[in-house]
Amino acid sequence: MINSHAGSHRAYDEFSLVLDPDVYEPLPDDWLVGITDVASSTAAIRSGRYKDVNYAGASIIAALGNARGSFDFPFVFRGDGAAFALPASGIMAATSALRDVAGFAKAKLHLDLRVGLVTVGEIRANGRDVRIARYAASESATYAMFAGGGLKWAEQQIKNGRFLVKPGRYAMKPDLTGLSCDWAPFPSQRGEILSLLVEPRDHTRPEVFAALARRVLAVLDAAPRRSHPLAGGTGMAREKQVSAKRWSEVASNSDFRKFDDGLRLTLDCAPDQIDSVEAILAAARARGEIDFGLHRQSHALMTCLVPSGQPGSHLHFLDGMGGGYAKAAEMMEEGALAEVRQCAL
Numbered sequence: 001m002i003n004s005h006a007g008s009h010r011a012y013d014e015f016s017l018v019l020d021p022d023v024y025e026p027l028p029d030d031w032l033v034g035i036t037d038v039a040s041s042t043a044a045i046r047s048g049r050y051k052d053v054n055y056a057g058a059s060i061i062a063a064l065g066n067a068r069g070s071f072d073f074p075f076v077f078r079g080d081g082a083a084f085a086l087p088a089s090g091i092m093a094a095t096s097a098l099r100d101v102a103g104f105a106k107a108k109l110h111l112d113l114r115v116g117l118v119t120v121g122e123i124r125a126n127g128r129d130v131r132i133a134r135y136a137a138s139e140s141a142t143y144a145m146f147a148g149g150g151l152k153w154a155e156q157q158i159k160n161g162r163f164l165v166k167p168g169r170y171a172m173k174p175d176l177t178g179l180s181c182d183w184a185p186f187p188s189q190r191g192e193i194l195s196l197l198v199e200p201r202d203h204t205r206p207e208v209f210a211a212l213a214r215r216v217l218a219v220l221d222a223a224p225r226r227s228h229p230l231a232g233g234t235g236m237a238r239e240k241q242v243s244a245k246r247w248s249e250v251a252s253n254s255d256f257r258k259f260d261d262g263l264r265l266t267l268d269c270a271p272d273q274i275d276s277v278e279a280i281l282a283a284a285r286a287r288g289e290i291d292f293g294l295h296r297q298s299h300a301l302m303t304c305l306v307p308s309g310q311p312g313s314h315l316h317f318l319d320g321m322g323g324g325y326a327k328a329a330e331m332m333e334e335g336a337l338a339e340v341r342q343c344a345l
Contacts, residue, residue: 011136015257019213021206024131024147027074029121030088033130033150034098035158036060038105039112041080041326049111050321051181054303056105056113057081058317062305063097063174071307074132074144076151076260077317079195079325081113083151083260085120085130085144098165100174106167115165116158123150133259140313141253145260147206152199152261178306185299185321186229191270192296193229195320195328198281199262204289212284213263219276220267227267229256229300229318254302254316262290264325266300266318285335293332297322 012018038044041053057080064084065071075084086094098115105113120130129148136142157163186193198216200209225231230251242250258264274296281292299321306314319325 011134011142013136015135016214016217018133018135018145018259019210019217021147021210024133024145026148027085027120027130027132028087029119029124031120031130032086032088032091032094033118033120033123033154034060034064034084034086034094035081035114035116035118035151035155036083036098036101037081037114037155037159038326039114042323042330044111045323045326050301050319050324051303052109052111053080053326054301054317054319055179055181056101056109056111058179058303058305059101059104059113059174059176060084060097060115062176062179063101064093065305065307066175066177067093067097071305071313074146076144076146076258076264077255077303078260078264079319081155083146083155085132088119091117095165096172097174099167100172102165102167103172104174104176114158116154116163117165118154118157118163120150122163123153126153128153135259137255138249138252140249141315143255143258143315145258147259147261149202149261177308179303180306181301181303183302183304185301187299188229188268189231190223190227190268192268192274193298193300193320193322194227194265194267194269194274195295195297195324196265196267196277196292197262197294197325197328197332198290198292199332200290201288208289209262212280212289215280216263216277219273219280220265220269223269223273227269227273228254229266229268230254230302230316231268250314250316253314254318256318266320266324268300271296291332291336293328293330293335295320295323295327295331297324
């Protein structure tokens with residue numbers, strides 16, 4: 001089972017359960033948190049390079065897992081980047097893999113991949129935390145969920161130039177075996193593919209955010225198959241139709257719902273569902289509880305990771321094709337800035 005040693009021994013098979021702050025367990029102070037992020041990702045996506053952005057974003061997961069010979073570590077795919085956590089003994093492997101994927105992204109994909117590494121202790125010293133829970137998307141795919149605000153803080157620091165891992169002069173080619181973007185984009189069956197990010201404000205109590213997240217999910221889960229973007233029909237890989245059995249496995253192993261210091265969702269929704277969710281979230285933002293960004297597009301995109309020797313443990317990372325999480329994050333930042341400007345008037 002992939003990604004299985006992330007936090008507690010228990011894996012929750014109902015997504016609503018990982019909204020409960022009490023199920024998260026703190027990582028030790030000496031653990032490391034790694035962050036990658038494609039600079040100017042929205043510009044690259046605007047020029048049609050969404051597959052390259054997602055491939056660069058997922059590359060550290062493949063490189064690190066292949067280097068370690070195991071994918072049993074906490075990680076999360078974030079569209080134009082990823083985050084992971086490792087014990088202190090993994091510092092050499094983490095530093096090397098980060099340097100290698102940054103070099104690969106620049107040389108082969110012509111993308112600037114920011115990479116950084118910081119200890120959990122440093123994050124805690126700055127008032128945030130890194131806590132982990134496990135969500136079993138299926139019997140063969142378990143994803144780490146992150147809470148405590150630590151990943152968000154670390155990403156912001158790295159974007160500001162702190163904790164960066166400098167690219168090596170002689171970067172090795174990372175081993176990205178098993179990582180691919182062979183699937184054709186998936187059109188919406190219900191109206192629009194929604195990319196949604198919802199994050200609590202620093203002062204918002206976890207139970208208040210959990211209640212809001214459950215309200216949002218209640219609207220989205222009301223659709224057939226809980227708005228799963230891969231639930232309808234089948235998929236095309238390398239221009240070949242896959243069997244119904246394989247397609248069912250692909251759909252059930254996908255990460256369309258995540259908790260990563262907030263909600264991170266890629267869903268197939270009816271427009272009125274999105275309108276309802278937007279109204280709920282706009283009211284919560286007006287109350288000062290959250291920040292959010294959402295983006296509507298016509299297709300979803302999937303990047304796959306099939307570790308060598310573990311064909312049954314494939315993972316499928318989802319994003320929206322028209323900007324996805326990167327566009328939702330941009331909209332969230334614009335909304336927060338607009339609110340700051342409003343308060344200043």
